[in-house]
Structure formats: C-alpha cells, structure tokens
Amino acid sequence: MIETLMQEVSEDLLVDSLSNMVSIQSVNPFDEAARPGHREQEFAEYFVTQMQALGLETDTRELVPGRANVWGRLRGTGGGPAIMLAGHMDTVGVPGYPTAFTPKVADGRLHGRGSCDMKAALACYLEVVRVLRDAGVSLKGDLIVAGVADEEHLMIGSKDWGRNGPHADFGIIGEPTELAVCPAHKGQYCLFVRTFGKAVHSSVPHLGENAIERMARIINAFADYNDELARRPAHPMCGHGTFNVGVISGGSISSAVPDFCQLEVDRRILPGETRERIVEEYTARIEPLTADDPGFRYEIVGGSIDTPALDVPLDSPIVTALAHAAETVTGAPAEVKALAAATDAPNMGFPSVLCGPGSIAQAHTTDEYVAIDQLTKATQIYLHTIMSMTG
Numbered sequence: 446m447i448e449t450l451m452q453e454v455s456e457d458l459l460v461d462s463l464s465n466m467v468s469i470q471s472v473n474p475f476d477e478a479a480r481p482g483h484r485e486q487e488f489a490e491y492f493v494t495q496m497q498a499l500g501l502e503t504d505t506r507e508l509v510p511g512r513a514n515v516w517g518r519l520r521g522t523g524g525g526p527a528i529m530l531a532g533h534m535d536t537v538g539v540p541g542y543p544t545a546f547t548p549k550v551a552d553g554r555l556h557g558r559g560s561c562d563m564k565a566a567l568a569c570y571l572e573v574v575r576v577l578r579d580a581g582v583s584l585k586g587d588l589i590v591a592g593v594a595d596e597e598h599l600m601i602g603s604k605d606w607g608r609n610g611p612h613a614d615f616g617i618i619g620e621p622t623e624l625a626v627c628p629a630h631k632g633q634y635c636l637f638v639r640t641f642g643k644a645v646h647s648s649v650p651h652l653g654e655n656a657i658e659r660m661a662r663i664i665n666a667f668a669d670y671n672d673e674l675a676r677r678p679a680h681p682m683c684g685h686g687t688f689n690v691g692v693i694s695g696g697s698i699s700s701a702v703p704d705f706c707q708l709e710v711d712r713r714i715l716p717g718e719t720r721e722r723i724v725e726e727y728t729a730r731i732e733p734l735t736a737d738d739p740g741f742r743y744e745i746v747g748g749s750i751d752t753p754a755l756d757v758p759l760d761s762p763i764v765t766a767l768a769h770a771a772e773t774v775t776g777a778p779a780e781v782k783a784l785a786a787a788t789d790a791p792n793m794g795f796p797s798v799l800c801g802p803g804s805i806a807q808a809h810t811t812d813e814y815v816a817i818d819q820l821t822k823a824t825q826i827y828l829h830t831i832m833s834m835t836g
C-alpha cells in the first residue's frame with residue numbers, strides 16, 4: 446500500500462503548486478506592521494483555500510493584524526497518533542533579487558524566494574493530502590497540515606502554537622535539510638548588556654565616567670569565553686555552544702563622555718542550558734570588573750531572540766519512522782544529524798523533527814532554488830512516515 450501511494454506523487458502538481466506559492470509575496474515585515482507584499486496572510490489565505498479544496502477542515506488564528514497561523518485537519522478514525530506537517534509561510538526579504546517572485550523552472554530546479562525555505566515543504570504537504578484523498582485512505586490518527594507565521598523573525602507563530610495549539614502527538618517540519626532527519630539543533634538566546642557612566646564635557650574626562658570604556662572592559666572579559674565553551678563536554682549532535690558580540694551602540698557626540706553603551710550578544714545554547722545559567726555566566730565574567738571601579742554600573746536584559754534548543758530523542762517514533770522512510774525513498778542510509786540553525790520546532794509543544802527538500806545553502810540567497818526531485822522524494826518520505834505511524 447505504501448509503495449503504491451508513493452508512486453502516485455505527481456511532480457507536475459508539485460511544481461505547479463510551488464510556483465503559485467513562490468509568486469505570492471510573503472516577506473516577513475520584521476519590526477514593521479504587516480502591509481501588502483509583507484503579509485503572510487496573503488499566503489495564508491491561499492493555503493487555506495488549497496486545503497479546503499482537498500477536503501480538510503480548516504481553521505485560522507490571527508496573532509496580530511495581518512498575521513495568522515492556519516491549519517487543516519484530515520480527521521482520523523481513531524487509535525493512532527496525530528501527526529502534524531508544519532511549515533512557516535514567511536520568507537526573508539528580497540533586496541538585490543529582482544526575480545524573487547517570478548518562479549522559474551530550469552535544470553531540474555525551481556527558482557524563487559521561498560522555493561526552498563520553505564514553501565517547498567508546504568507544496569509537498571498538499572500533495573501528501575491529495576494522494577491520500579485520491580487513494581481513499583483513512584488514517585487512524587488525525588493528519589494536521591499547518592502554515593505558521595513569523596519564523597524568520599520572532600517566531601510569534603510557533604510560540605503561539607505551543608500555547609494554544611492545535612496539539613498533535615508528533616510533528617514534521619520540512620525546513621531545507623536535503624532530506625536529512627534533524628531531531629536536534631542549538632537554541633539561540635540573545636541578551637542586551639548595558640553599561641552606565643556619567644556624562645561630562647570631553648575637555649574634562651577625569652570628571653566623568655565613560656560607559657563605552659566600561660563596555661570595552663566587558664568585551665575583553667569575554668575574550669576567552671568561546672574557548673571555555675569549546676572545552677565543555679559536547680552534545681552528541683549539536684557540539685558546543687557559542688557566543689557572539691553582535692551589535693554595539695553608545696555615545697552621541699565625540700565631545701562628550703558617554704553615559705550609556707549597549708551591546709547585543711548572541712549565545713547558541715545546547716539542550717539543557719537554561720536562560721538563568723547563561724545570565725549567571727555573564728554575571729560571573731562582568732561582576733569582577735566592578736571591584737576596582739566603584740561607579741561601575743551595568744545590567745543584563747533580554748532576550749531579544751529566545752529560541753530553545755531542540756532535542757527529540759533518537760528513539761522517538763517520529764525519528765525512527767522518518768529515518769526509515771528516508772532510507773526507503775532515497776535508497777541510502779538516512780542521515781540523522783543536528784541542524785545548524787534554530788527553528789520553530791522546539792516551540793510547537795510536541796516532539797517535532799526537521800526533514801525537508803532543498804539545502805540551507807540556497808536559503809536567504811538571491812538565487813534561491815529547490816531541486817525538483819527532492820520535492821518528490823520529500824513528499825514520498827512524508828507519505829511513508831504517516832502511513833507507517835498512523836496508516
């Protein structure tokens with residue numbers, strides 16, 4: 446039965462569907478309000494229409510004006526786990542990419558913004574439902590297809606999903622992994638470090654307290670932090686945590702001693718590292734600086750980005766089923782590894798694993814594409830996984 450279903454996957458339908466999706470502009474508005482050309486909602490409305498045409502029961506949850514999560518449910522007969530196929534509907538921006546919304550097929554690839562990250566997987570999900578429907582398959586558990594908002598910025602979509610559902614027992618998120626199965630990734634926790642001083646005219650700097658100079662001492666205090674992180678025990682898949690000083694701002698004119706400086710730092714965290722632990726580590730490096738500088742005042746606030754690490758156990762049914770499916774479809778042993786980047790997966794509220802068509806190397810570039818044979822294979826992997834778990 447599974448073999449027959451996999452043969453029903455239509456490359457032509459996948460290409461048509463993904464082409465339509467690429468041509469709908471759904472650039473993430475980032476810190477601005479949603480507006481035409483920057484609305485997942487235009488895409489979400491299209492996606493809902495497609496799910497309805499396939500017979501799914503659909504629902505929408507507006508998060509902020511113009512931005513929504515959407516989903517469709519193929520109701521199961523009972524007695525099996527509910528599985529969610531989820532993907533973000535937003536894309537990164539398109540500066541320097543004039544053909545971003547003009548899908549083009551060439552050399553076995555489909556080009557355009559979002560083609561691999563990650564409208565490709567959303568097209569695969571619709572094809573999964575079509576194949577199941579046309580074959581008259583009744584699943585035991587529910588199959589939920591989900592379009593999620595705002596992955597590329599603050600992940601308001603998946604964070605809301607974790608709080609409000611709908612819930613599934615297992616999730617697959619088809620971020621571009623080149624069909625590798627990724628049950629783990631580091632988290633990302635960004636914090637602001639601020640120093641304070643006393644502003645005076647720069648002709649009498651000895652009367653002031655320089656917040657930027659204080660920040661320089663803080664930056665120096667972190668000089669060996671990455672080395673320390675690299676000496677700690679590695680996570681079997683994620684390796685080591687890392688630290689990066691990303692943004693600095695302070696001062697207003699050169700003829701004044703600055704009374705304020707702010708640093709934004711990025712910490713890639715391993716499964717098990719807590720927010721509290723990170724703040725403690727920062728404090729332990731900064732606090733000694735106050736000893737010989739009585740006026741030294743600082744604060745650590747955040748976090749501007751706060752995505753947990755992902756660590757689904759390797760013996761979880763969703764990992765073993767996906768790995769078996771990938772091996773069956775590709776004819777090679779499944780690659781099971783950590784993804785480099787942080788994703789929606791740890792926010793969803795149930796074990797969710799990444800596996801999808803396309804390569805992260807093409808994501809966010811001005812020549813984004815997905816290999817069409819990976820579209821077909823990803824669809825087959827999803828079908829195989831669903832049938833083996835809840836068919």
Ligand SMILES: [Zn+2]
Pocket residue numbers: 533562563596620621
């Ligand atoms: Zn993505």
